Amino acid sequence: MSSSAANPRTLFRKVWDAHVVAEGRDAPSLLYVDLHLVHEVTSPQAFDALRAAGRPVRRPDLTVATMDHNVPTLDGPITDPLARDQLEALRRNCDEFGVRLFGTGSGREGIVHVIGPELGLTQPGLTIVCGDSHTSTHGAFGALAFGIGTSEVGHVLATQTLPQVRPQTMEVRFEGDLPFGLTAKDMVLAAIGQLGVSGGRGHVVEYTGAAVRALSMEGRMTVCNMSIEAGARAGMVAADDTTFAYLEGRPGAPQGAEWEQALDEWRALRTDDGASYDDSVVVDVTTLKPQVTWGTNPGMVLPVDGVVPDPGDYDDPEQREAVERALRYMDLAPGTPLVDVRIDKVFIGSCTNARIEDLRTAASVVAGKRVAAGVQAIVVPGSARVKHQAEEEGLHEVFESAGFEWRRAGCSMCLGMNPDILQPGERCASTSNRNFEGRQGAGGRTHLLSPAMAAAAALTGHFTDVRELG
Amino acid sequence: MRPLPSVTGSVAVLDRADVDTDQIIPKQFLKRIERTGYGEFLFFDWMKDPDFELHRYPGASILVSGPNFGCGSSREHAAWALEDFGFDVVIAPSFGDIFRTNAVNTGLAPIALPAEQIAQLREAVDAVNELTVDLERLEITSTSGLRIPFELDAHTQETLVHGLDDIARTLMREAEIDAYEATHTARFDTRALPA
Ligand code: SF4
Numbered sequence: 169m170s171s172s173a174a175n176p177r178t179l180f181r182k183v184w185d186a187h188v189v190a191e192g193r194d195a196p197s198l199l200y201v202d203l204h205l206v207h208e209v210t211s212p213q214a215f216d217a218l219r220a221a222g223r224p225v226r227r228p229d230l231t232v233a234t235m236d237h238n239v240p241t242l243d244g245p246i247t248d249p250l251a252r253d254q255l256e257a258l259r260r261n262c263d264e265f266g267v268r269l270f271g272t273g274s275g276r277e278g279i280v281h282v283i284g285p286e287l288g289l290t291q292p293g294l295t296i297v298c299g300d301s302h303t304s305t306h307g308a309f310g311a312l313a314f315g316i317g318t319s320e321v322g323h324v325l326a327t328q329t330l331p332q333v334r335p336q337t338m339e340v341r342f343e344g345d346l347p348f349g350l351t352a353k354d355m356v357l358a359a360i361g362q363l364g365v366s367g368g369r370g371h372v373v374e375y376t377g378a379a380v381r382a383l384s385m386e387g388r389m390t391v392c393n394m395s396i397e398a399g400a401r402a403g404m405v406a407a408d409d410t411t412f413a414y415l416e417g418r419p420g421a422p423q424g425a426e427w428e429q430a431l432d433e434w435r436a437l438r439t440d441d442g443a444s445y446d447d448s449v450v451v452d453v454t455t456l457k458p459q460v461t462w463g464t465n466p467g468m469v470l471p472v473d474g475v476v477p478d479p480g481d482y483d484d485p486e487q488r489e490a491v492e493r494a495l496r497y498m499d500l501a502p503g504t505p506l507v508d509v510r511i512d513k514v515f516i517g518s519c520t521n522a523r524i525e526d527l528r529t530a531a532s533v534v535a536g537k538r539v540a541a542g543v544q545a546i547v548v549p550g551s552a553r554v555k556h557q558a559e560e561e562g563l564h565e566v567f568e569s570a571g572f573e574w575r576r577a578g579c580s581m582c583l584g585m586n587p588d589i590l591q592p593g594e595r596c597a598s599t600s601n602r603n604f605e606g607r608q609g610a611g612g613r614t615h616l617l618s619p620a621m622a623a624a625a626a627l628t629g630h631f632t633d634v635r636e637l638g
Numbered sequence: 639m640r641p642l643p644s645v646t647g648s649v650a651v652l653d654r655a656d657v658d659t660d661q662i663i664p665k666q667f668l669k670r671i672e673r674t675g676y677g678e679f680l681f682f683d684w685m686k687d688p689d690f691e692l693h694r695y696p697g698a699s700i701l702v703s704g705p706n707f708g709c710g711s712s713r714e715h716a717a718w719a720l721e722d723f724g725f726d727v728v729i730a731p732s733f734g735d736i737f738r739t740n741a742v743n744t745g746l747a748p749i750a751l752p753a754e755q756i757a758q759l760r761e762a763v764d765a766v767n768e769l770t771v772d773l774e775r776l777e778i779t780s781t782s783g784l785r786i787p788f789e790l791d792a793h794t795q796e797t798l799v800h801g802l803d804d805i806a807r808t809l810m811r812e813a814e815i816d817a818y819e820a821t822h823t824a825r826f827d828t829r830a831l832p833a
Contacts, residue, residue: 237668250670251669317713322805
């Protein structure tokens with residue numbers, strides 16, 4: 169296999185080129201979609217539009233739906249009538265249009281970005297879309313995956329394509345070996361801190377470097393998941409043996425001779441030597457420390473041994489004002505060490521960090537210890553399968569005997585569309601991906617960190633370098 | 639979608655960077671299954687503050703804001719809420735990628751202008767708060783003689799000016815989609831997945 173092709177291309181470009189149905193001159197290109205993931209929140213208006221126009225779903229065989237954003241994580245029926253109506257609308261729409269639904273109680277339901285990979289539908293080289301910005305998660309498999317709006321959901325349902333202007337490419341190279349005790353979440357938070365929340369705008373990012381190759385699929389998904397938090401359209405990691413080992417034997421993955429053929433194709437899906445990116449950024453992880461956000465966007469992030477910044481240190485008036493606003497919202501004083509910041513709640517969950525490896529890591533931190541007095545800590549597995557597997561491994565008992573609540577799968581407190589929300593003024597250590605104002609509940613204050621760091625904060629009641637826990 | 643050849647109206651200024659879609663329309667309003675009626679929930683939490691800038695500009699149809707407007711979540715409800723509230727145009731130095739597309743598909747014109755031109759525009763508005771955004775001629779003008787050209791790709795311009803349905807346009811190319819599918823076998827059938 170030669171990687172020094174005459175016309176060297178990036179991984180992104182290979183996947184893009186293979187999916188162009190029609191090249192655009194004055195118009196955007198028409199891009200074919202291999203997998204369309206659907207959930208209850210961003211789809212009802214799209215199905216309504218299909219119905220109104222009398223259009224069918226073009227490829228129900230390439231479409232799959234789940235229930236995640238709205239579902240309660242405690243046992244018992246849904247009490248919120250609006251949430252119930254929205255979930256019922258999805259069930260009705262899937263029935264009517266012949267779309268496969270993994271609904272609540274199916275045993276396969278879960279956060280849309282957890283179940284796609286789990287089912288083996290997320291595969292190298294595919295184009296994947298979903299009415300959800302964290303669709304970038306699926307790029308961990310070397311797929312081109314990006315979030316779309318509801319009108320586009322309707323467009324894909326009706327045509328299996330999307331008009332798209334080809335994005336730029338950016339390489340984010342993680343250099344060096346990740347120190348012991350650090351995780352993919354620390355890597356991606358540090359990268360966003362460096363790039364800023366709009367540094368990736370208009371770009372598809374490819375993550376490269378030894379530290380990325382060393383990550384498990386779960387870790388790669390965590391990194392790609394947060395691409396959108398740097399403003400990027402998508403994130404990708406070239407597939408390798410780690411990818412193939414994860415995929416082999418999963419329900420949607422190719423079998424037998426088709427598997428062998430797929431492997432040949434997938435191995436060629438990497439950036440050729442000599443191919444160039446429109447932009448390149450290097451993130452050195454050699455001396456990386458656990459990361460914690462202090463502000464109201466994911467780029468406002470510091471190592472855990474840092475102190476809350478002083479607006480006066482910023483020359484740019486716009487930045488100064490943004491920092492002032494963030495500190496006011498977060499109720500933090502400049503100069504406060506992050507380790508002195510006390511928390512009220514801990515949320516271990518979301519499509520960023522609620523896969524089995526995340527739960528194992530957090531469980532290993534809390535095993536035999538107790539959640540600090542006054543702290544409410546919950547663990548929400550990313551899917552029904554993750555929950556099941558964790559229970560087989562006894563992780564739920566580890567969490568529960570440490571004082572954590574063990575919940576049913578869903579998006580939960582990542583965005584608080586279900587009853588799991590922060591009260592005004594409450595401060596939360598969260599493994600999710602967004603610390604925007606009110607994200608987890610109006611007036612709530614969110615600090616993003618890794619599952620290990622969230623577990624450590626639960627035990628001490630304040631941010632703590634997990635590596636220093638006795 | 640309504641055609642939007644030109645908009646004349648007053649301007650609201652929301653001078654902040656990175657206004658995310660969680661602020662534009664918070665999650666509790668995403669449970670509705672309708673596409674209309676989101677205007678009353680626009681900037682729900684910020685609106686509770688009597689000093690919130692938008693209170694100063696009743697009836698504005700043009701919103702001017704900071705860079706990276708509409709970043710974050712893919713919720714098209716953000717564009718629906720802005721449009722339903724009465725905005726026809728959003729002008730900012732840059733937009734979140736997904737928001738920009740959602741806005742176009744909602745008939746809300748997202749216009750990117752360099753910060754210096756936005757400053758000029760705000761100066762003109764401080765004197766007389768009325769602008770015309772002409773999407774056919776691709777220029778913004780004021781009665782005081784200000785004239786700022788802007789760019790939109792031809793596809794976006796056509797969509798907005800004529801209020802076109804993107805799906806209908808793509809379906810006119812159905813033969814090309816058929817041809818593509820004929821040479822590309824699907825890797826799976828989601829309907830055949832085990833229970
Ligand atoms: S877990 Fe959070 S970020 Fe992920 S899909 Fe659900 S709501 Fe969106």
